[in-house]
Amino acid sequence: MVEAVRAALAFTEPLWGWAVQSWQWGWSNFDDPVGPMLAEHVLLSYASVLIGLALAVPLGVLSVRYRVVYPPVLGGVNALYAVPSLALFFLLLPYTAFTPWTAILPLALYTLAILVPNVVDGLNQVPDHVRQAAVAMGFGPLRRLLRVELPVAVPVIIAGLRVASVATISMVSVASLVGLGGLGGVILTYGFARDFAAPVVVGIALSVALAFATDGLLVLAQRALTPWARDRGPARRGGRSARRRIPGTGARAREEAAA
Amino acid sequence: MITFEGVSKRYPDGTVAVDHLDLTVPTGHTTVLVGSSGSGKTTALRMINRMVEPTAGTVAIDGDDVRGQDPPVLRRSIGYVIQQAGLFPHRTVADNIATVPQLLGWSKRRARERSRELMDLVGLEPAHSSRYPHQLSGGQQQRVGVARALAADPPVLLMDEPFSAVDPVVRAGLQDELLRLQAELRKTVVFVTHDIEEAVKLGDSIAVLRPGGRLAQVDSPERLLAEPADDFVESFVGYDRGVRRLSFFPARDLPLRSDVIVGEGETAAVAREVAATTGEPWLLVVDSRRRPLGWVSADALAAAADDRDVAELDLVGYGHIFTVSTDSLRAALDAAVLSPAGRAVGVADDGTVLGAVDQTELGSAIWAAGSDDDRSGTEDGRG
Numbered sequence: 001m002v003e004a005v006r007a008a009l010a011f012t013e014p015l016w017g018w019a020v021q022s023w024q025w026g027w028s029n030f031d032d033p034v035g036p037m038l039a040e041h042v043l044l045s046y047a048s049v050l051i052g053l054a055l056a057v058p059l060g061v062l063s064v065r066y067r068v069v070y071p072p073v074l075g076g077v078n079a080l081y082a083v084p085s086l087a088l089f090f091l092l093l094p095y096t097a098f099t100p101w102t103a104i105l106p107l108a109l110y111t112l113a114i115l116v117p118n119v120v121d122g123l124n125q126v127p128d129h130v131r132q133a134a135v136a137m138g139f140g141p142l143r144r145l146l147r148v149e150l151p152v153a154v155p156v157i158i159a160g161l162r163v164a165s166v167a168t169i170s171m172v173s174v175a176s177l178v179g180l181g182g183l184g185g186v187i188l189t190y191g192f193a194r195d196f197a198a199p200v201v202v203g204i205a206l207s208v209a210l211a212f213a214t215d216g217l218l219v220l221a222q223r224a225l226t227p228w229a230r231d232r233g234p235a236r237r238g239g240r241s242a243r244r245r246i247p248g249t250g251a252r253a254r255e256e257a258a259a
Numbered sequence: 260m261i262t263f264e265g266v267s268k269r270y271p272d273g274t275v276a277v278d279h280l281d282l283t284v285p286t287g288h289t290t291v292l293v294g295s296s297g298s299g300k301t302t303a304l305r306m307i308n309r310m311v312e313p314t315a316g317t318v319a320i321d322g323d324d325v326r327g328q329d330p331p332v333l334r335r336s337i338g339y340v341i342q343q344a345g346l347f348p349h350r351t352v353a354d355n356i357a358t359v360p361q362l363l364g365w366s367k368r369r370a371r372e373r374s375r376e377l378m379d380l381v382g383l384e385p386a387h388s389s390r391y392p393h394q395l396s397g398g399q400q401q402r403v404g405v406a407r408a409l410a411a412d413p414p415v416l417l418m419d420e421p422f423s424a425v426d427p428v429v430r431a432g433l434q435d436e437l438l439r440l441q442a443e444l445r446k447t448v449v450f451v452t453h454d455i456e457e458a459v460k461l462g463d464s465i466a467v468l469r470p471g472g473r474l475a476q477v478d479s480p481e482r483l484l485a486e487p488a489d490d491f492v493e494s495f496v497g498y499d500r501g502v503r504r505l506s507f508f509p510a511r512d513l514p515l516r517s518d519v520i521v522g523e524g525e526t527a528a529v530a531r532e533v534a535a536t537t538g539e540p541w542l543l544v545v546d547s548r549r550r551p552l553g554w555v556s557a558d559a560l561a562a563a564a565d566d567r568d569v570a571e572l573d574l575v576g577y578g579h580i581f582t583v584s585t586d587s588l589r590a591a592l593d594a595a596v597l598s599p600a601g602r603a604v605g606v607a608d609d610g611t612v613l614g615a616v617d618q619t620e621l622g623s624a625i626w627a628a629g630s631d632d633d634r635s636g637t638e639d640g641r642g
Contacts, residue, residue, distance in 0.1 A: 127348075129342065130345050130346070130347060132310070132341055132345060133339070133341050133404075134347070136308060136334055136339035136341065136345075136417075137334065137362065138332065138334035138359060140331045143362075148347055148349075152347070154349075226349065227391075228348055228349045228351075228391040228393075229348075229349075
């Protein structure tokens with residue numbers, strides 16, 4: 001038993017050494033460059049996701065209201081997503097130079113591929129009877145959107161935000177190639193460029209930690225924003241009673257179709 | 260009063276949902292639009308609050324064309340109860356109910372007070388006010404739906420198959436509740452259903468629509484069951500319309516026999532005497548407070564020792580009973596058919612036995628109801 005533990009420790013010793021070394025390096029270099037680069041990472045990723053959300057909501061709303069708009073919008077954001085990020089960063093350089101916008105604009109555009117479909121799905125899963133009830137109560141189109149449809153879509157939109165923010169946090173590092181990568185800079189400039197492992201480990205660890213923390217914040221935000229969805233999963237449309245009512249809905253749909 | 264004048268709805272693809280509808284919905288009454296799928300009943304309903312615009316004709320409320328008002332403004336003055344309740348899942352029960360008051364700009368306090376009033380009115384516990392819709396049962400959700408529709412006290416209430424998504428027991432409860440509310444509030448109610456039973460139960464008048472959106476008949480429920488205008492209405496109303504129509508005739512005029520009743524404590528010898536003088540094969544045994552215990556047959560009496568208490572003899576259950584003052588001929592007939600003795604027991608409001616009626620007497624009463632058509636026909640007339 002003791003032998004086995006000793007053997008295991010001996011086997012993992014290089015890893016332990018690495019971890020300790022990285023921790024020491026990260027700690028002693030926190031003021032410069034680790035801390036500021038972490039802050040830059042937060043700024044670049046959060047700004048990208050927020051700008052992406054600000055664009056995705058109106059695009060999603062338009063796509064739901066005018067259904068013909070959705071296929072080209074979806075095609076467009078997917079095509080953008082397919083463009084290598086590195087290329088976009090370099091293409092923007094002549095216009096935005098080494099300002100944060102060079103990283104933020106492409107990253108914001110990338111989030112659209114995740115956020116627009118989520119906004120559209122979120123709005124589409126507002127049950128038809130809820131939307132019709134809102135019309136019948138006397139909500140005008142804008143008020144209906146702001147006070148009924150978007151609030152009911154919030155769980156699905158936040159689910160999209162969680163995916164988009166984690167993806168963006170990991171992608172920010174690529175911008176270090178144009179000198180704007182947050183923790184990517186730590187990995188590239190201090191790690192690979194000097195053939196030194198500790199900064200690489202620190203950059204990866206902090207990046208993953210930031211992704212976890214951000215995801216946790218979004219979960220908390222959802223709990224605070226949607227107390228009504230708390231004891232039913234966000235994916236369950238219409239809740240407990242909806243399933244039972246599906247036959248009725250079908251009958252109505254057929255009647256409407258026949259009418 | 261809501262009036263449809265030559266109203267049609269034709270969709271661009273050529274389908275006709277509503278075809279030249281002329282209909283008057285009187286103020287303070289419940290008018291039921293009934294029809295199968297594709298009869299345009301929901302379309303007609305939605306023309307009243309402009310959720311559907313007619314392609315021809317005019318819909319007017321108290322003489323004012325509904326097209327004279329901005330739709331959202333118009334809709335705030337018309338209550339609407341939708342199938343499946345259509346509650347806002349992100350709002351509490353109280354906030355759901357206060358929807359229209361909030362849209363009308365009432366103060367928070369007044370809207371909240373109104374919410375509380377309405378929860379009381381529709382029979383919801385105050386503790387439910389801070390719940391979310393998915394935490395309620397289907398029946399409770401529909402009560403919230405009704406409360407929400409009534410929140411701003413609109414004179415007109417539109418109900419689109421509101422009770423079709425709940426189970427039959429809950430549905431019957433909600434229907435009774437609506438009848439009670441309507442007796443109190445006297446709204447102009449337009450109620451859409453595909454269920455003729457529901458239409459007969461709730462409607463002051465019933466408009467039957469046939470597929471293609473044409474009006475087949477408008478009449479009081481009783482007239483509709485007595486005299487369907489054509490084969491379509493007849494088949495829609497159902498084969499047992501004769502029996503169902505009996506629910507419009509009160510049981511209180513039935514001749515009840517009290518001489519076939521023997522009290523607990525009487526001896527078999529006395530009961531035998533009663534059976535012999537009345538010539539009845541069955542006697543009803545009641546307890547000291549005159550509540551029914553069961554039927555005893557003349558045969559059982561003949562076999563019993565003279566001094567036996569009738570209540571200790573082999574009694575046959577009395578089955579259903581009917582309340583003489585409130586029930587209909589249909590309930591009395593039902594009680595008689597289900598009773599092993601072939602006789603229905605009529606009780607007073609407090610449950611004490613007034614007497615029994617046999618099937619022969621019921622038969623004459625039913626025959627009289629059938630020949631009554633001419634009299635009742637003048638009450639409502641045809642629409």
